[in-house]
Amino acid sequence: MSAAKRVQQWATFARTWHIFDCKWQDPYQSAHVIKKYLMGMHKPIYHPMNDCGDVVLCINSREVALRGDDWRQRAYFHHTGYPGGATWTLAWEVHNKDPTMIIKKAVYRALKGNLQRRHTMQRLLIYPGEEVPEDIMQNVTNQIRQFRPVPTRLDHIPEDEVKQFPKVMEYPEDYVLK
Amino acid sequence: MSFLTRASCLAKNAILSTFVRSISTTNQLRLKQIHEYKEGSTLIVEATSVPSPNTELLVRAEKIKDLTPAEKPEHTCYMCALDLDVKHTDVLILSQFVRSDGCMLPRRITGLCRRQQKKIGKMVSMAQKAGLMINLTPSYCKKDPKQRYAYKKFNTYFDEKTIFMRNIPKPVDRFKR
Numbered sequence: 001m002s003a004a005k006r007v008q009q010w011a012t013f014a015r016t017w018h019i020f021d022c023k024w025q026d027p028y029q030s031a032h033v034i035k036k037y038l039m040g041m042h043k044p045i046y047h048p049m050n051d052c053g054d055v056v057l058c059i060n061s062r063e064v065a066l067r068g069d070d071w072r073q074r075a076y077f078h079h080t081g082y083p084g085g086a087t088w089t090l091a092w093e094v095h096n097k098d099p100t101m102i103i104k105k106a107v108y109r110a111l112k113g114n115l116q117r118r119h120t121m122q123r124l125l126i127y128p129g130e131e132v133p134e135d136i137m138q139n140v141t142n143q144i145r146q147f148r149p150v151p152t153r154l155d156h157i158p159e160d161e162v163k164q165f166p167k168v169m170e171y172p173e174d175y176v177l178k
Numbered sequence: 179m180s181f182l183t184r185a186s187c188l189a190k191n192a193i194l195s196t197f198v199r200s201i202s203t204t205n206q207l208r209l210k211q212i213h214e215y216k217e218g219s220t221l222i223v224e225a226t227s228v229p230s231p232n233t234e235l236l237v238r239a240e241k242i243k244d245l246t247p248a249e250k251p252e253h254t255c256y257m258c259a260l261d262l263d264v265k266h267t268d269v270l271i272l273s274q275f276v277r278s279d280g281c282m283l284p285r286r287i288t289g290l291c292r293r294q295q296k297k298i299g300k301m302v303s304m305a306q307k308a309g310l311m312i313n314l315t316p317s318y319c320k321k322d323p324k325q326r327y328a329y330k331k332f333n334t335y336f337d338e339k340t341i342f343m344r345n346i347p348k349p350v351d352r353f354k355r
Contacts, residue, residue, distance in 0.1 A: 065333035092329035151267035
């Protein structure tokens with residue numbers, strides 16, 4: 001095997017590390033995208049029997065956004081196994097307790113329920129904030145594109161830009177400014 | 179007691195009705211600002227007319243040359259004619275329809291059609307719930323979405339398709355496997 005071919009072999013089968021910023025992202029939509037990278041489905045050499053999945057590093061999982069009133073509508077079910085051991089926890093309570101749980105559960109549910117699932121989940125690293133250990137951060141070579149644009153708050157836009165923005169509404173003539 | 183409350187209501191209405199009267203003794207009604215200042219021992223309250231800040235930057239469909247006219251010209255207001263795809267994250271547009279305490283302005287002031295008023299009003303409340311216009315809130319607000327109570331402190335986004343829906347469908351995350 002020539003040197004060039006050998007490098008190509010390494011590059012093909014090496015695990016790539018991807019980073020995904022969860023800020024203002026829907027966890028259930030982004031789970032679809034993360035799943036593909038975890039299983040290696042974005043590679044042309046993908047095969048279910050082929051161990052070609054990558055590592056995905058999720059940051060800012062505390063800043064995840066759910067749609068509408070999902071935070072209080074969605075319940076997470078758990079059963080201890082004992083009679084009367086069933087509990088239903090609302091999404092915001094789960095997120096209060098552990099800010100990484102929502103994205104973890106979403107990816108876990110997106111994956112197919114086979115023997116590989118737990119091993120695939122081992123390759124998903126989730127951090128609630130932006131602080132990631134240095135030894136993990138130095139492996140990252142790729143960023144996964146975000147699903148939704150991060151919205152800008154009005155008080156974060158400079159004031160003269162707000163004033164200079166084209167206006168649609170005109171006050172009636174007898175309007176008293178408040 | 180009930181008579182008393184009714185009387186006070188009437189009195190309130192009387193004040194309000196003088197406030198929005200259409201007949202005036204002055205020449206022309208203009209955008210006004212109320213000034214209070216003291217001159218010696220007398221307090222002077224003055225309503226001075228101010229040029230509207232929006233006039234120079236105003237965008238209207240009639241002024242845009244390349245714009246194709248809207249389908250039903252007889253039912254349109256200026257927002258329908260502009261035919262913009264406004265999202266609840268477009269705070270620079272939505273903040274124009276809002277008072278300084280974050281309330282949506284009524285239709286007699288915004289001059290929108292019924293449908294647009296509903297749509298923009300809902301999007302304003304969406305933006306407020308998402309905490310995107312936190313500086314335009316009542317004075318007792320803590321001005322930080324993360325200080326809110328329970329489920330309200332977490333980030334929320336909205337789908338604009340649900341604005342005119344009777345029943346908002348439950349989110350489905352049954353993944354295709």
